[in-house]
Amino acid sequence: MPTVVLAGTLDTKGHEYDFLRDRLHEHGVDVLVVDVGVYAPQIEPDISREEVARSAGENIGELASAGDRGAATEAMGRGAAALLMSLHAQGRVQGLLGIGGSGGSSIVTTAMRALPVGVPKLMVSTLASGDTRPYVGAVDVTMMYSVVDIAGINSMSARILTNAAGAIAGMAGASMPSMEHKPLVGASMFGVTTPGVTRARERLEELGYEVLVFHATGTGGQSMETLAAGGFLAGVLDLTTTELADELVGGVLSAGPDRLEAAGAAGLPQVVSLGALDMVNFGPRETVPPRFEDRTLYVHNPTVTLMRTSPDECRELGRQVGRKLSAATGPTALFVPRRGVSMIAVAGQPFHDPQADEALLAGLAETLVDVERHDLDLDVNDEQFALAMADRLHEMITTPRGDR
Numbered sequence: 005m006p007t008v009v010l011a012g013t014l015d016t017k018g019h020e021y022d023f024l025r026d027r028l029h030e031h032g033v034d035v036l037v038v039d040v041g042v043y044a045p046q047i048e049p050d051i052s053r054e055e056v057a058r059s060a061g062e063n064i065g066e067l068a069s070a071g072d073r074g075a076a077t078e079a080m081g082r083g084a085a086a087l088l089m090s091l092h093a094q095g096r097v098q099g100l101l102g103i104g105g106s107g108g109s110s111i112v113t114t115a116m117r118a119l120p121v122g123v124p125k126l127m128v129s130t131l132a133s134g135d136t137r138p139y140v141g142a143v144d145v146t147m148m149y150s151v152v153d154i155a156g157i158n159s160m161s162a163r164i165l166t167n168a169a170g171a172i173a174g175m176a177g178a179s180m181p182s183m184e185h186k187p188l189v190g191a192s193m194f195g196v197t198t199p200g201v202t203r204a205r206e207r208l209e210e211l212g213y214e215v216l217v218f219h220a221t222g223t224g225g226q227s228m229e230t231l232a233a234g235g236f237l238a239g240v241l242d243l244t245t246t247e248l249a250d251e252l253v254g255g256v257l258s259a260g261p262d263r264l265e266a267a268g269a270a271g272l273p274q275v276v277s278l279g280a281l282d283m284v285n286f287g288p289r290e291t292v293p294p295r296f297e298d299r300t301l302y303v304h305n306p307t308v309t310l311m312r313t314s315p316d317e318c319r320e321l322g323r324q325v326g327r328k329l330s331a332a333t334g335p336t337a338l339f340v341p342r343r344g345v346s347m348i349a350v351a352g353q354p355f356h357d358p359q360a361d362e363a364l365l366a367g368l369a370e371t372l373v374d375v376e377r378h379d380l381d382l383d384v385n386d387e388q389f390a391l392a393m394a395d396r397l398h399e400m401i402t403t404p405r406g407d408r
Contacts, residue, residue, distance in 0.1 A: 006098035006176040007034040009091065011084055011115055013108045014039040014053075018046025020103055020165065023157050027169035028101075033176060036096065040084045040111045042068050042076045051087065059083040059090075077107050081114030088115040092123065099124040099176030101168060103154050106131060113139040121231065124175035128168045130154065142226035146171075186214040187238035189397065190228040190267075194220045195304070196346040197244045197279040203390035204241055211398050213238070220244045220280065225259030229266035239273040239401045241393060243384065246280030246346075248321055249313055254293070255284035264325065268332025273400035275393045276329060277339045279384050281321050281364060282349040282357070283310040302354050310348075312355045315363035322367020330373045335400045337376040339393050340365070344383035 008028055012021050014037075021037060028035045039049035040056050042064065057064040060083030067076045091097045100119065102112030109129040116125040117140075125145045132147035139145060148168055152160045189208055193201035205215040216231070218224040225247040231237055247259035267274040283302075286292045286309045292301060300312035313321065329336050344350035345364075349357070378396075382389040 005032065005034050006173075007036055007096055008099040008101055008172055008176050009036045009038055009088065009097050011038040011040055011088070011100060011102050011112050012104060013041035013111065014045035014047055014049055015041035015043040016046075017041075017103060017108060017154060020154055020157065020161070022047050023162070024101065024103070024165055024169055027166050028173055031170065031173035033099075033173050036091070038084065038087065040080045040108075040115075042080065053080075056080055056083040056087055059086040073107070077110055081111045084111055084115035085118035089118050092119055097123060099126070099172045101126050101128075101172040103128040103150070103165065103168070105129070105154065108154075109139055113141075113145055116145045117141045117143050119143075120234070121236070124172060124178075126168060126172045126175070128154070128164065137223065140223075142223055142230045186212060187401065188231075188236055189213045189215050189239050189241055189401075190231060190237045191215050191217050191241040192220050192225060192228060192244040192279070193217050194244045194246055194280045194346075196283070196348055197384055199347070200279070200385040200390045201241075201243050203387050204243065204394040207391055207394035208241070208398065211394070213398075215241075220246050220257070220259075222247055222250065222257040222259045225263050229259070229263065232266040232270055232272055235270070237267075237272060239397050240267040240275070241397050242267070242274060242276045243390075243393060244279035245276065245325065246283060246285075248324055249281050249284050249317070252320060252324070253284045253311075253313065253317055255311075256287060257285040264328045265331070268328065268334060268336060271332075271334035273335045273397060274332065275337045275339065275397040275400070276325070277341065277384060277393065278325065278345045278364065279341075280346045281318065281325075282313055282344075282346050282355045282360065284313060285310060300355065300357075302348065310355075312357060313360060315357075315360045318360045318364035319367035322364045322369075323371045324367075326368045326371030326373075326375075329375045330371060332375075335376075335403075337378065337396050337400070338368075338372070339389065339396075340368075340377065340379045341384040341386070341389055342379055342381050343386075347385055350383045 037049045038051040039053040062079045128148045132149040218228040251258035302310045349355040
C-alpha cells in the first residue's frame with residue numbers, strides 16, 4: 005500500500021488537510037501528515053512542527069517568538085526538505101501532496117524540489133495560475149490552481165481537493181511498465197539546432213543509448229544540469245549552450261549562472277558545442293528593451309524575438325565556456341562549428357556575423373586550457389558535425405576511466 009505524505013501549515017490549513025486525509029483513505033492509501041507550520045496546529049500531525057524545525061537545526065519556539073515570517077518560512081522549508089529526504093530513504097514516501105498560499109507553497113515545494121525526479125509531487129496553490137517557476141524549479145512538481153482561496157471547505161474547494169487527492173493517490177499507486185535499461189544521455193536542443201541534435205540523438209540511439217533531449221529554455225538547461233548532478237546520466241551532449249547568452253545579456257531564457265557546470269563537477273563525459281550562442285531571446289517584438297533597439301533583431305514568431313549577440317558579448321561568452329570546461333573533472337571535448345553556430349548564423353542568413361564569430365573564438369582561446377578541441381569546417385546542423393559529436397561521446401563513455 006503506497007504512502008502519501010501530506011505536508012502543510014496545520015496552524016492555518018489544518019481542517020483542509022483533515023479533509024484531504026479522509027479522501028486519501030477512501031482511495032486505500034496510507035497517509036503521513038507532516039506539520040510545517042510555525043504555530044500550534046489545528047489537528048494532530050504524525051510528524052510535528054518541532055521535528056521539522058529540528059531537521060533544519062532550528063528551534064520552533066524561537067522561530068515563533070521571533071515573528072520573522074520570511075526567516076521562519078525559509079527554515080521550515082529547509083527542515084521539510086531534509087525530513088522528506090530522510091523519509092524517502094526509508095521508503096516511506098510514494099507521493100507528496102501540499103496545499104497553500106504563498107507561504108505554504110514556498111515551504112512545501114522546497115521539500116518537493118529536494119525529492120528525486122519521479123516521486124509524485126502535487127501542490128494545490130493559489131499561485132498556480134501565474135509564474136510557477138520559483139515553485140517548480142527544474143523538477144517534476146505538478147501545480148494545480150485552487151480556483152478559490154484555501155480557507156475552509158465549501159462546494160468548490162471540496163471538489164478541487166477531492167480531485168487532488170484522487171490525482172496523488174493514482175500517481176502514488178501507478179507502476180512503471182517494464183522497459184529495457186539503457187544508459188541515459190542528456191542533450192540540449194533549440195529550434196535553430198534541431199537538425200543537428202536530432203541526427204546526434206539518432207546516432208546515439210543506434211549505439212544503444214536512451215537520449216533525453218532538453219529544450220534550452222532556461223528550465224530545460226536547469227533540468228539537464230539537475231539530472232547530471234543527481235547521477236542519472238552516463239554522459240552529456242551539450243550541443244546547445246545558448247542559455248549562457250541570455251544569462252549574460254538579460255534575455256528571458258537564462259538557466260542561471262551555473263549552466264554548463266554540473267556535468268564537469270560530476271566528472272561525467274561531456275561533448276560540448278557553441279549552439280545558438282549567436283542569439284539572446286526576448287518575447288514579442290514590443291517587449292525588447294529600448295536599449296537594444298539599434299541591434300540586429302529577428303522575429304522568430306509572434307511570441308519570440310531573437311537578438312544577435314555582439315562581438316563583445318561573444319568574446320565574453322567564449323571566455324565563460326572556456327573557464328567552465330577547463331574546470332571540468334571528467335573527460336570533456338569541445339566541438340567548434342566554423343561555418344555557423346545556428347541555423348540562422350550561416351552565410352546568407354540574418355545572424356551571419358564573421359566578426360562576432362571570431363570574437364567568440366578569441367574569448368575561448370583566452371580561457372580554454374587542457375581541453376580536447378575539434379574545429380570543423382561545418383555548421384552546427386551539418387550531419388557530419390552531429391555524428392562526430394555523438395561518436396566522440398560514445399568513445400568517452402565506453403573507454404575505461406584509466407585509459408581516457
